[in-house]
Amino acid sequence: MVDVPKWKVSGDWFDVCKCSIPCPCIFAQTPTYGDCEGVLAYHINNGNYGETPLDGLNALLVGGFKGNIWAGEATDSKMGFFFDERANEKQREALQMIFMGKAGGFMAELAKLFGKVTGVDFAPIKFEVAKDLAHWSAEIPGKVVAKVEALTGPMTPLGKRVQLYNAPGSETGPGTVATWGRALANEVDAMGFKFDWKGRSSKHIPFDWSGP
Numbered sequence: 033m034v035d036v037p038k039w040k041v042s043g044d045w046f047d048v049c050k051c052s053i054p055c056p057c058i059f060a061q062t063p064t065y066g067d068c069e070g071v072l073a074y075h076i077n078n079g080n081y082g083e084t085p086l087d088g089l090n091a092l093l094v095g096g097f098k099g100n101i102w103a104g105e106a107t108d109s110k111m112g113f114f115f116d117e118r119a120n121e122k123q124r125e126a127l128q129m130i131f132m133g134k135a136g137g138f139m140a141e142l143a144k145l146f147g148k149v150t151g152v153d154f155a156p157i158k159f160e161v162a163k164d165l166a167h168w169s170a171e172i173p174g175k176v177v178a179k180v181e182a183l184t185g186p187m188t189p190l191g192k193r194v195q196l197y198n199a200p201g202s203e204t205g206p207g208t209v210a211t212w213g214r215a216l217a218n219e220v221d222a223m224g225f226k227f228d229w230k231g232r233s234s235k236h237i238p239f240d241w242s243g244p
Contacts, residue, residue: 050227
């Protein structure tokens, strides 16, 4: 067994997926079309893995499944992992340990739902989240493009965000606040996935994890 040090990471997470707005998965329900494909993007604002600092690093996952994943009914689940190429050797090890669920904490529970791992790679990951959550995006040139604008409508007050509290299917853990968005781009050609789900659902949720 690998000796896992104490670690802590916090930052921004968002997804873009195949589901129509609002994605039923965050309500712990079956995906809109019975199956789901999408991108999970993470930016660490503050973090460390033992003595190894992780501030500013990114991770991006591409995945898919069929059925209600939160009810334990999902089939054909698979996930591909991209990690920040700027990370040094110790940081690369730490990112893989945390986000692949090998270091305990919340991701260890989520990893039980991953199923088949289609690949692990290091890449230049561009990540951006507006301070007012008006938009968010992530990109791996030539492989993944995820660009989102915050959801709004005729009854949404100017500058306010459409949000969900204490979601039963939160992808970053309990007690979170999800901000809804609409995908301006949701394109993937990597890790065995190829799709374009522009106009579909997106949500931003902060994360704050520790382990082991």
